Amino acid sequence: MKNPLHNEIDLSAYWMPFTGNRAFKNEPRLMQSAKGLYYTTVDDRRIMDGMSGLWCCNAGHCHPHIVAAIRQAADELDYSPAFQMGHPEIFRLAERLASMMPDGMDAVFFTNSGSESVDTALKIALGYHHALGEGQRTRLVGRQRGYHGSGFGGTSVGGIGNNRIAAGPLLPGVLHLPETYDVQHQAFSRGQPAWGAHLADELERIIKSNHASTIAAVIVEPFAGSGGVLVPPVGYLERLREITKAHGILLIFDEVITAFGRLGWSSAAERLGVVPDIMCTAKGLTSGTVPMGAVLVREEIREAFMRGPPTAIEFFHGYTYSGHPLAAAAAHAALDVYENEGIFRHVRELEAKWEAGLHSLADKPHVIDVRNFGLAGAVELRPQDDAPTYRAMSVFREAFDRGLLVRTTADIVALAPPLVISEAEIEQMLGILGDVLNETA
């Protein structure tokens, strides 16, 4: 099939991820370049990025400091073996991450994506209990509507039916907490909903019917991003922390979206004052520029692996590209930008404005909920009776035609702009979305 935008490109070979391939290839959207808050398409249209790419380009696009760092690294050390070998910048990066994340999260394992961070975290949790002689702790607990990437581990603990339907039996012994969202009790909440902390008590029920000594870990996103910006009720994560701690179950926060400023702090754990045992990160770590993830682990968990002969490998796990030099350079540069430009503070200062702007869309046609947390938010639309998802998809298309990139899940329109956005640009972004919603049938 020929791309109508560019006659020389044949679109047929590329099997696109999480995309309606046939629909896309009939109506392609191809990006050519990006700068700051904007993409430019191959047909030279300027598109405001309302999604930080895919929740990742927190410092805005093609930031000169990050670009320069990647260029220099490519010129200096293209690759260094990840096993039995290292390079100085990756050790410096581990140290830097440990010092910016909550106290005690002192061991850092590098991966190349959020999915790999999740699968790594799950294996660390299982390995930890095994090392302590509690190898019977094999059950993992996820949550309905959770998204933890596309690996078999992440798909198993994830709670989105479409992602699991054709993936076979997945990991055995996985249980799911109920989702935290309830439109009747939470619609139009500003920030964290007041209702819903009690939903964490479902973990007590799971423990009763399976016994705590069989459960290795609970994994949740502090707020569920891909599931539709589902904000944790006040007290919910605190309750999960209490219950897991009381039963020797590890708590894993999947902070792939929430780490590195989305909530105005280095992590959701820091913002909320709830510290997990293991934290999964990726995306904003390099501001989306070079694939990289990092799993942060409490020191005593890592310590449990440090047994056996002093020359032995302690954890049989890793990736060829763990700690890649280009990714390390990109991460250092992204962290420099976050620090030097005061980006997390900027998010904290913008949050009230963002919240007010988003909630001003509450009266638009078909809107059944607006929710926000940090610099993320969602507008949920009443589905068309005979065509669920159609309404949000038409908002996506129309917004793109008017120069705004949003993202949809079911009939939810999500927004998560680069953290460098200004107040005026927020107004402009929400203005476009408001106009589109006004005309949505």
Ligand SMILES: Cc1ncc(COP(=O)(O)O)c(C=O)c1O
């Ligand atoms: C919370 C969470 N975990 C894991 C992932 C998977 O990350 P990746 O696509 O980098 O594998 C995502 C991606 O959106 C995510 O939002």
